[in-house]
Amino acid sequence: MDNLTHSLVGAVLGQMGLKTKTGLAMPTLIIAANIPDIDAACAVYGQLSLSMRRGITHGPIALILLPILLWAAMIGFDRWQTRRGKRPENRLPIHKGWLLALAYVGCLSHPALDWLNNYGIRLLEPFSHRWFYGDSIFIIDLWIWIALGLSVWLSLRRERAKVAAWTRPAWVGFTAVCAYILFNGALTGVAERQVAASLDRAGHPDALVVASPPPLQFWRRDVFWRSGNRYGTESYSLGTYEDIAITGTPTGMDDPRVAPMVATSPVAKAFLFWSRMPVAKFDAGGRLILSDQRFGNPLSRGQFEVIVDPKLEPGP
Structure with missing residues (x-):
């Protein structure tokens, strides 16, 4: 997913109450939610970077080490500010256990989100080069932006007004996004099964079928298929797909x-x-x-x- 989405996820986790557990909780959550994307630096290699992205920094070794490095950096930053007399008076004390736990929570949210789209992620790198795909959410999803952004804003507004239940909007937004993701995953599954059934009847029983959500129109799917040396694209909309003759184009x-x-x-x-x-x-x-x-x-x-x-x- 895009980095705004990752940042909003970190922020909403903080507004759900996690930021009250330790000092520097909110920046830790937001940075951790983005930190696997340090591999974006490989963009200097141009199109070669397609094979570099979402690999080693998204795999198990990095997901163990990166939160520890961030945790140590945050503790060092807090101590550095203290020595200089620049530490904010209203900052909570650092709780090392909670700070490390939040670094892991934020960091692990990153591959979970990246898996949802169809670009691909190598979750087992360097132990396996296999790509994994969720095919459920477009890589930039405006509806997720709105839900998370609005929930963070309402939660912050309540917090500043000293409303007791200031975490509620964040919980509502988080729950709504989880439900939205589950709905889209189910819709992808239905679209792929229906198109696969049509391909089977058309003489392509072992076709690879990939349903991809277009921008904004989450109720639709562009369904890509290939069988042998032929490929094609079908259009699926919630509850309206009709079985048609499928031919295909040589790959x-x-x-x-x-x-x-x-x-x-x-x-x-x-x-x-x-x-x-x-x-x-x-x-x-x-x-x-x-x-x-x-x-x-x-x-x-x-x-x-x-x-x-x-x-x-x-x-x-």
Whole structure:
């Protein structure tokens, strides 16, 4: 998910009452909710970073060590402010046990959210390079922004007004988002099963079926499928899908020109390591264009497309 969503999750956890457990609880929760994304620095490698993101910093070793490092940094910061006489008087004392627990709570919320969309996350890196996908929530979800942002704002407003039940809006927002996530997960499952049944009847019994929520329209799914060397896209809306004839388009991945060109291109290899539903095409100049069926929207296609020019690539 995007970093605003991760930050709002950290903030709502704090407003649910966790920030009363120790000093520096709120910044710890918000930073911890974002800290696995330190791998964003690999963006300097351009499209090579597709195979680097959501890997080692989202795996079990990092999820054990990162909260400890953050915990130590927060304790060091509190002591540094104390020595300089800059520590805020109204800050709660540091409770080391609670501070470490909140660092873990915030950090573990990150892969849980990232798993929900269809970009993918390697939850077991470095022990396994397998990608995991939830296919339930769009990577930037406006409805989650609104629910979490509103609940944090109302909770803070109540807290400043010294209302006794100031945590209630945060709990309501958190519960609503959890229900929204469960609903979307169930809808994805229904869409994939119905399209898979249509594919089975059309002679594609072992097709890979991936339902992806479009932006804003959480009640709809773009359902991508591929069987053998053919692929296609179906549209599903809550309760309105009709069984239709499904044919499909060649993926192009079985073209004998693809493998030799990929072998000479590190970027193409990285792309195929990440890609779940790759598609290969050749332009008039003989260049190989690799894309991913999940990200065929014109707004996102350029970020998820690799062009291999045989004239520019080194020989084997």
